[in-house]
Amino acid sequence: MAAVRQKHLVLILAREFASNLATGTLITDERGWLVYYNEAAEEVFGVSFSEAGEMPLEDWSARYAPRSVETDEALPLERRPTGIALKERRPAHQRFRTRGFDGVVREVEVTAFPLFAHADELVGTVTIFWHV
Amino acid sequence: MRLRIWGCRGSLPTPGAETVRYGGNTSCVEVTLEDGAVLVLDAGTGIRPLGSELLERGIRRFHVLLTHLHLDHLEGLRFFGPLWDADVSVDIWGPPSPVSSLRDRVARSFSPPLFPVDLREVPARITFHDVPREPWSLNGARVSADLVVHPGSTVGYRIETAGSSFAYLPDHEPALAGAIADRPRDWISGGSLAEGVDLLLHDAQYFEDEYEQRVGWGHSSVADAVAYADAVSARRLLLFHHEPLHADGSLDRLEARARELAGRNGDGPTLAREGMVVELP
Numbered sequence: 001m002a003a004v005r006q007k008h009l010v011l012i013l014a015r016e017f018a019s020n021l022a023t024g025t026l027i028t029d030e031r032g033w034l035v036y037y038n039e040a041a042e043e044v045f046g047v048s049f050s051e052a053g054e055m056p057l058e059d060w061s062a063r064y065a066p067r068s069v070e071t072d073e074a075l076p077l078e079r080r081p082t083g084i085a086l087k088e089r090r091p092a093h094q095r096f097r098t099r100g101f102d103g104v105v106r107e108v109e110v111t112a113f114p115l116f117a118h119a120d121e122l123v124g125t126v127t128i129f130w131h132v
Numbered sequence: 133m134r135l136r137i138w139g140c141r142g143s144l145p146t147p148g149a150e151t152v153r154y155g156g157n158t159s160c161v162e163v164t165l166e167d168g169a170v171l172v173l174d175a176g177t178g179i180r181p182l183g184s185e186l187l188e189r190g191i192r193r194f195h196v197l198l199t200h201l202h203l204d205h206l207e208g209l210r211f212f213g214p215l216w217d218a219d220v221s222v223d224i225w226g227p228p229s230p231v232s233s234l235r236d237r238v239a240r241s242f243s244p245p246l247f248p249v250d251l252r253e254v255p256a257r258i259t260f261h262d263v264p265r266e267p268w269s270l271n272g273a274r275v276s277a278d279l280v281v282h283p284g285s286t287v288g289y290r291i292e293t294a295g296s297s298f299a300y301l302p303d304h305e306p307a308l309a310g311a312i313a314d315r316p317r318d319w320i321s322g323g324s325l326a327e328g329v330d331l332l333l334h335d336a337q338y339f340e341d342e343y344e345q346r347v348g349w350g351h352s353s354v355a356d357a358v359a360y361a362d363a364v365s366a367r368r369l370l371l372f373h374h375e376p377l378h379a380d381g382s383l384d385r386l387e388a389r390a391r392e393l394a395g396r397n398g399d400g401p402t403l404a405r406e407g408m409v410v411e412l413p
Contacts, residue, residue, distance in 0.1 A: 004316070004317070004318050005318055006278070006318050006323055006324035007318050007319055008279070009278070009279040009280060009281065009321055010279075012281070012309045012310075012319055012320075012321055013281070013308075013309055015309075015310070015319065016308070016309045016310045019310070116230070117279065118227065118228050118229055118230060118279065118285040119228035119229075119230060119262065119265075120230040121265075
């Protein structure tokens with residue numbers, strides 16, 4: 001279980017924004033912890049966020065084993081949009097295959113971007129999924 | 133810790149016979165610590181009479197903590213007597229910006245066409261600080277700041293001494309980030325600032341029906357203020373940032389509504405009034 005840790009205001013506002021989107025959206029904090037995804041993302045992941053809970057993104061992504069569409073090789077976090085947004089602090093986009101908790105393999109387009117707060121401080125990332 | 137309210141009106145100074153009981157000066161709260169040190173919260177028009185008193189008391193060094201730079205929280209600074217005394221030292225703390233320093237942002241209000249005297253000509257020694265991300269110490273008090281829901285870069289403050297705690301969230305619209313009552317505390321704007329405090333001073337500018345017409349303006353309804361205090365387990369709630377259109381009679385009704393919502397009368401929510409003093413243990 002994650003320790004209770006006050007969420008940055010930008011994450012609080014991002015969550016509210018995401019909760020009103022029909023596009024699958026995932027939010028991490030600056031440490032790379034998955035802190036929220038919306039109902040639309042549940043369709044891709046096959047499990048609700050309330051069931052999954054907060055966890056390090058690496059633990060999370062190990063569960064759904066993303067693979068390259070072109071080569072079928074496993075994609076480590078640092079080569080996926082969310083990892084790039086976190087580590088390199090820039091937006092990134094990619095198409096890959098992922099296996100949901102329900103065992104179904106889905107192909108998704110993914111865009112991730114870092115969130116910077118007022119003091120130019122990285123506070124997290126937003127990742128948007130399109131099921132293709 | 134002792135608090136004195138020097139201004140609790142929101143948005144615009146509102147002098148006149150109809151606001152004489154709650155007062156018309158904009159946000160300014162004096163916090164006096166056990167050793168006599170003074171922290172000034174915000175620099176609305178209430179800071180002008182406070183400045184005169186600080187000079188009379190011979191206090192020459194203190195801190196001003198700004199939540200944000202909207203005019204109603206800054207406009208008194210130019211008329212704050214201690215700034216015009218070369219023997220005074222002031223530390224001014226405020227929210228960060230990626231674009232310009234706190235000094236440069238405050239200096240805009242000390243420049244034409246808004247004001248005839250440049251900040252560089254102010255005789256007091258002023259040091260500007262962006263609030264740190266982590267708690268820091270001022271005269272033995274532990275001070276925390278965090279960004280809160282309000283348009284632009286805005287922080288709230290938590291001040292703790294050995295015996296008491298106080299949170300200052302004068303401009304705050306936590307409902308904009310989702311229903312307050314349904315959220316875990318760590319997902320509530322300013323939750324770590326206000327959690328379990330002895331006294332929460334919180335924005336309650338509107339009645340519920342007024343708020344419906346002003347969503348996104350950065351202020352709370354009385355119902356949201358009461359729900360927020362409950363969600364963060366604040367022991368006592370002081371309602372603040374009174375709407376300029378609300379005369380004393382309206383504010384009496386706002387307080388009654390807050391008590392009705394809280395289900396408490398004796399120790400229920402109260403409205404801040406100019407001149408009010410609150411002693412915390």
